[in-house]
Amino acid sequence: AQSVTQPDIHITVSEGASLELRCNYSYGATPYLFWYVQSPGQGLQLLLKYFSGDTLVQGIKGFEAEFKRSQSSFNLRKPSVHWSDAAEYFCAVGFTGGGNKLTFGTGTQLKVEL
Amino acid sequence: DVKVTQSSRYLVKRTGEKVFLECVQDMDHENMFWYRQDPGLGLRLIYFSYDVKMKEKGDIPEGYSVSREKKERFSLILESASTNQTSMYLCASSLPGLAGGGSYEQYFGPGTRLTVT
Numbered sequence: 001a002q003s004v005t006q007p008d009i010h011i012t013v014s015e016g017a018s019l020e021l022r023c024n025y026s027y028g029a030t031p032y033l034f035w036y037v038q039s040p041g042q043g044l045q046l047l048l049k050y051f052s053g054d055t056l057v058q059g060i061k062g063f064e065a066e067f068k069r070s071q072s073s074f075n076l077r078k079p080s081v082h083w084s085d086a087a088e089y090f091c092a093v094g095f096t097g098g099g100n101k102l103t104f105g106t107g108t109q110l111k112v113e114l
Numbered sequence: 115d116v117k118v119t120q121s122s123r124y125l126v127k128r129t130g131e132k133v134f135l136e137c138v139q140d141m142d143h144e145n146m147f148w149y150r151q152d153p154g155l156g157l158r159l160i161y162f163s164y165d166v167k168m169k170e171k172g173d174i175p176e177g178y179s180v181s182r183e184k185k186e187r188f189s190l191i192l193e194s195a196s197t198n199q200t201s202m203y204l205c206a207s208s209l210p211g212l213a214g215g216g217s218y219e220q221y222f223g224p225g226t227r228l229t230v231t
Contacts, residue, residue, distance in 0.1 A: 043225050044204070045222070
């Protein structure tokens with residue numbers, strides 16, 4: 001069965017430092033890839049998505065992600081973190097034949113130190 | 115912008131009560147989804163619907179049912195609430211799948227935090 005792994009449960013970074021959140025998936029063909037952010041007590045907001053084409057995708061709030069087929073990864077990056085980026089981040093994957101469904105990772109909680 | 119609204123942000127119910135969680139989307143999306151979110155477990159799909167009166171079980175349908183009588187509205191029903199159904203419930207909607215079977219992004223409501231005592 002297809003699966004999504006976010007290996008880091010918690011990450012703490014200093015404001016202004018760079019950030020990379022990891023996401024790995026298990027699937028034989030090209031997946032459809034998404035990153036979402038959830039602020040405390042809120043629903044999920046889409047940061048960016050990858051369907052095909054350029055493997056480096058830009059999203060909202062200064063985030064980007066790179067699809068690496070050889071590593072089955074879709075890591076999220078930001079060059080300089082702001083205190084307002086503290087939230088939980090979810091990677092999600094859609095699969096061909098998945099019936100419109102997405103499979104979500106278990107999330108990474110980001111803490112930003114001032 | 116897509117807007118997905120949920121009827122309550124916080125809900126407290128007693129064990130054995132029948133609970134209705136309502137979700138409405140305003141973008142004419144065919145697909146609607148119900149998830150529950152628990153710490154350390156991420157989002158788990160309860161049910162989804164790809165058309166009016168159509169539904170499919172997700173990964174954890176036990177103890178839940180759904181209703182979709184109109185395209186914009188998708189209801190989650192807990193027939194007899196139990197304490198292990200205390201959770202955050204998230205509704206989402208999306209366009210139908212891409213040609214070739216892939217998935218469009220889903221748009222989420224703000225969530226309902228349900229406590230069953």
